Amino acid sequence: MSPVHVTAEVLASKRIGAFQHVTLVAPGVGERFRPGAFVAVSVGTGGYHLARRAFWIHQVRPLGGYAATVTLVVQPRGEGTRWLAGRQRGDRVEVTGPLGGRPFALPKEPVPVLLVGEGYGAAPLFALAERLRERDCPVNLVLGAPDEAHLLSALEARRTARAVTIVTGDGSVGARGSVADVLPEALRRSGAAVVYAAGPATTLHAAALAAEEHGAWSQVALEQRTTCGTGLCLGCPVPVVGEDGVARTARACTDGPVVRGDRVRWDDLARGASA
Amino acid sequence: MSVRVAGLTLASPVLVASGCGGTGRELAAYAPLSTYGAFTTRSISRDARPGAGGPTITETPAGLVHATGLPNPGLDAFLATELPWLLTEGARVVVSVVARDLGEYAEVARRLATAPGVSAVEVNLAVPDAAELGVLDAREPFHVGAAVSTVLRELPRGVPVLAKLRADPVRVAETVRVAADAGAAAVVLGGALPAALPDGRPAGLSGPAIAPLALRCVADARSALDAAGADCDVVACGGIGSPEDARHALDRGAVAVQVGSALFHDPTTAARTAAALSPDEGA
Numbered sequence: 001m002s003p004v005h006v007t008a009e010v011l012a013s014k015r016i017g018a019f020q021h022v023t024l025v026a027p028g029v030g031e032r033f034r035p036g037a038f039v040a041v042s043v044g045t046g047g048y049h050l051a052r053r054a055f056w057i058h059q060v061r062p063l064g065g066y067a068a069t070v071t072l073v074v075q076p077r078g079e080g081t082r083w084l085a086g087r088q089r090g091d092r093v094e095v096t097g098p099l100g101g102r103p104f105a106l107p108k109e110p111v112p113v114l115l116v117g118e119g120y121g122a123a124p125l126f127a128l129a130e131r132l133r134e135r136d137c138p139v140n141l142v143l144g145a146p147d148e149a150h151l152l153s154a155l156e157a158r159r160t161a162r163a164v165t166i167v168t169g170d171g172s173v174g175a176r177g178s179v180a181d182v183l184p185e186a187l188r189r190s191g192a193a194v195v196y197a198a199g200p201a202t203t204l205h206a207a208a209l210a211a212e213e214h215g216a217w218s219q220v221a222l223e224q225r226t227t228c229g230t231g232l233c234l235g236c237p238v239p240v241v242g243e244d245g246v247a248r249t250a251r252a253c254t255d256g257p258v259v260r261g262d263r264v265r266w267d268d269l270a271r272g273a274s275a
Numbered sequence: 276m277s278v279r280v281a282g283l284t285l286a287s288p289v290l291v292a293s294g295c296g297g298t299g300r301e302l303a304a305y306a307p308l309s310t311y312g313a314f315t316t317r318s319i320s321r322d323a324r325p326g327a328g329g330p331t332i333t334e335t336p337a338g339l340v341h342a343t344g345l346p347n348p349g350l351d352a353f354l355a356t357e358l359p360w361l362l363t364e365g366a367r368v369v370v371s372v373v374a375r376d377l378g379e380y381a382e383v384a385r386r387l388a389t390a391p392g393v394s395a396v397e398v399n400l401a402v403p404d405a406a407e408l409g410v411l412d413a414r415e416p417f418h419v420g421a422a423v424s425t426v427l428r429e430l431p432r433g434v435p436v437l438a439k440l441r442a443d444p445v446r447v448a449e450t451v452r453v454a455a456d457a458g459a460a461a462v463v464l465g466g467a468l469p470a471a472l473p474d475g476r477p478a479g480l481s482g483p484a485i486a487p488l489a490l491r492c493v494a495d496a497r498s499a500l501d502a503a504g505a506d507c508d509v510v511a512c513g514g515i516g517s518p519e520d521a522r523h524a525l526d527r528g529a530v531a532v533q534v535g536s537a538l539f540h541d542p543t544t545a546a547r548t549a550a551a552l553s554p555d556e557g558a
Contacts, residue, residue: 002304002305003304003305004305005305005541005542005543042540042541048336048337048483049334049540050334050337050338050339050482050483050536050537050539050540051332051333051334051339051539051540052539052540094541096541096542224329225329225330227332227339228538228539228540228542230297230301230302230304230538230539230542231297231298231300232295232296232297232301232302232538232539232542233295233297233332233341233343233536233539234294234317234326234331234343234346235329235330235331235332235341235343236329237326237327237328237329237331237343237346238329239328247325248325249325249326249346254297254301268328271328272328272329272330
């Protein structure tokens with residue numbers, strides 16, 4: 001469905017761990033939402049920030065008399081993310097969404113699935129987990145982060161998933177280590193037919209590799225820096241291999257953000273190379 | 276408000292700038308393509324170009340620095356799929372072209388000459404990192420003249436050539452005179468200025484940062500063309516992000532404006548500017 005460009009109102013903004021959960025009333029955005037979609041936010045005022053910031057849609061739910069509020073997870077790092085994290089209830093924000101030509105594809109059969117997320121990048125997996133559960137897919141989840149503060153919604157994860165594996169770099173919660181360390185075992189135990197991954201490129205690559213070794217499909221939500229998020233600027237190239245085996249360059253925003261893990265030329269992506 | 280630009284009658288003086296409207300499909304989500312005076316395609320080359328690896332665009336105060344490498348599917352694929360789709364959507368299509376050399380410009384133009392639905396051809400002579408990208412480097416005014424006349428020679432009468440030039444106030448007067456002498460029906464000012472990405476790779480600078488330079492170019496170009504008695508329009512581009520920006524440019528002698536990188540900030544910018552300039556809106 002087509003995205004809309006609207007002036008959204010901040011309904012709530014809550015600090016949870018290292019992240020700011022910003023809930024927006026953005027008419028038309030939540031109504032069109034599918035898991036894996038994102039929004040592009042214009043930051044600041046006066047047009048000094050021409051580039052926009054993209055944020056995963058974490059949750060869509062009725063709140064405060066609105067049918068479909070949209071919650072974003074913001075990790076304040078740069079000027080743009082700090083600006084959005086600093087917005088207060090009642091502030092207005094220019095938002096375009098839901099964006100992404102290809103959100104997560106859901107299996108037709110109720111097959112076991114493994115969801116793999118790291119840090120704030122895990123945000124799109126939670127709504128996905130709900131959709132998958134509605135389809136009677138047994139949902140298994142691996143959540144990783146450097147530490148507890150950067151672990152997204154672990155409690156909520158336990159409510160939606162059949163099995164949850166938590167892994168942190170400093171061992172503050174769950175096992176100590178990285179997502180890649182626990183993937184083979186999680187795949188074996190879940191018997192997953194599809195792996196859905198969201199997070200930094202290294203995590204996506206690990207998930208795609210593990211899935212391939214296990215004989216499962218993988219769907220990875222790419223987190224490329226996008227200038228516009230809408231497909232206009234050609235500024236988020238992703239090196240991929242087409243169905244025909246020919247190397248191509250896709251746009252993370254409109255040809256993604258979700259792509260099959262075995263289609264990404266990971267080494268070229270890491271190098272910043274194109275076709 | 277219909278307007279005459281380069282001999283064409285367009286529904287609005289607000290055009291979509293090259294490289295900033297995607298394939299058209301993405302922009303069509305926010306307003307019908309018939310909203311705009313014309314849709315200028317991203318620059319199309321004879322052969323497909325994959326574009327550069329990322330990151331290719333970075334933000335800078337009031338602007339963008341970009342080195343996308345002119346990604347496009349090549350002329351054949353464009354003519355087979357994108358152009359027909361744009362036409363069914365009601366767009367007036369200006370095809371932006373780049374080429375390696377004059378021979379390739381002639382070949383591209385010859386093939387465009389037989390394509391139905393091409394309203395005009397914009398020759399992109401404002402590629403800031405042309406040498407790096409292997410396209411004709413229009414560093415000197417005579418390069419501009421040669422490219423314009425080469426393309427014009429291959430096109431049927433009635434398909435005008437627009438010359439897209441960089442926003443360089445130092446050489447604008449002589450460059451637009453050469454473009455007009457070569458037969459350009461309009462000059463588009465101003466394309467990206469040569470710049471560099473933080474890692475030093477050659478790139479272009481666009482956006483509000485170059486707006487004052489582009490405005491100066493528009494005014495100087497109009498004066499120079501008038502002084503030469505040239506029948507050549509000026510289309511303003513570069514940092515046009517609001518109806519006010521558009522009016523400034525029209526007041527300085529432009530007949531139309533192209534909205535570009537502002538679409539990355541808000542994809543409705545060009546549509547809103549077109550609406551604000553329409554007499555129906557009481558603007």
